[in-house]
Amino acid sequence: MALIQCDEISIAYEGQTVVRDLSFQIEQGDYLCIVGENGSGKSTLVKSLLGLKPPFKGQILLGDGLKQDEIGYLPQQTVVQKDFPASVYEVVLSGRLNSRGWRPFYSAADKKAARENMELLGIREMEHQCFRDLSGGQKQRVLLARALCATKKLLLLDEPVTGLDPLVTAEFYQLIEKINKEAKIAVVMVSHNIKSTIQYASHILHLQESALFYGTAQEYQNSTVGKRFLGGEGNA
Numbered sequence: 001m002a003l004i005q006c007d008e009i010s011i012a013y014e015g016q017t018v019v020r021d022l023s024f025q026i027e028q029g030d031y032l033c034i035v036g037e038n039g040s041g042k043s044t045l046v047k048s049l050l051g052l053k054p055p056f057k058g059q060i061l062l063g064d065g066l067k068q069d070e071i072g073y074l075p076q077q078t079v080v081q082k083d084f085p086a087s088v089y090e091v092v093l094s095g096r097l098n099s100r101g102w103r104p105f106y107s108a109a110d111k112k113a114a115r116e117n118m119e120l121l122g123i124r125e126m127e128h129q130c131f132r133d134l135s136g137g138q139k140q141r142v143l144l145a146r147a148l149c150a151t152k153k154l155l156l157l158d159e160p161v162t163g164l165d166p167l168v169t170a171e172f173y174q175l176i177e178k179i180n181k182e183a184k185i186a187v188v189m190v191s192h193n194i195k196s197t198i199q200y201a202s203h204i205l206h207l208q209e210s211a212l213f214y215g216t217a218q219e220y221q222n223s224t225v226g227k228r229f230l231g232g233e234g235n236a
């Protein structure tokens with residue numbers, strides 16, 4: 001069974017339907033990019049996948065043993081997140097909160113996972129630095145390591161490169177691709193930049209309330225919708 005199966009879901013935001021009759025699925029190892037105009041329901045859909053905003057119609061089914069508190073989530077950054085007064089290690093380790101349950105302290109396994117994910121993302125040498133003193137790109141690596149601590153199956157990333165310069169953005173996309181291919185973790189990423197993300201994605205979901213397109217990245221590039229939003233056949 002798919003990790004997540006969405007069957008004709010409709011979701012409302014502030015009394016307005018923003019996602020209507022949407023069906024798609026996420027399989028193990030997929031790299032799904034959710035794209036669309038502002039207000040097309042992308043972030044609202046992510047909240048529904050996390051169980052924070054249930055659809056008023058249709059159903060979201062989790063499979064392959066996945067639980068909603070085992071999904072790694074990297075939200076859009078807020079001012080509070082950027083100025084969080086904790087060390088890099090403490091921020092990354094906090095990704096294990098759900099797995100800690102009622103235990104008052106983090107286990108040796110929790111601490112090992114935090115250090116392994118810092119190593120994977122090249123931030124181990126920063127573990128004692130204060131999070132708020134880091135650059136934007138370094139902060140996103142820390143928050144990605146935190147999200148990885150919560151999961152072994154699925155990452156949800158909501159506009160993870162907003163505010164980053166082009167070089168750091170390219171490095172971040174390559175990191176996500178590495179996690180997807182080497183760690184075999186499925187990735188769902190919301191993005192406003194179709195041209196930058198399509199080279200990494202296995203599948204594209206293009207939202208405009210309902211699905212303008214859902215399929216493989218190659219199919220998207222060859223579709224009428226894809227050619228229109230990618231700027232013509234020559235850029236597809």
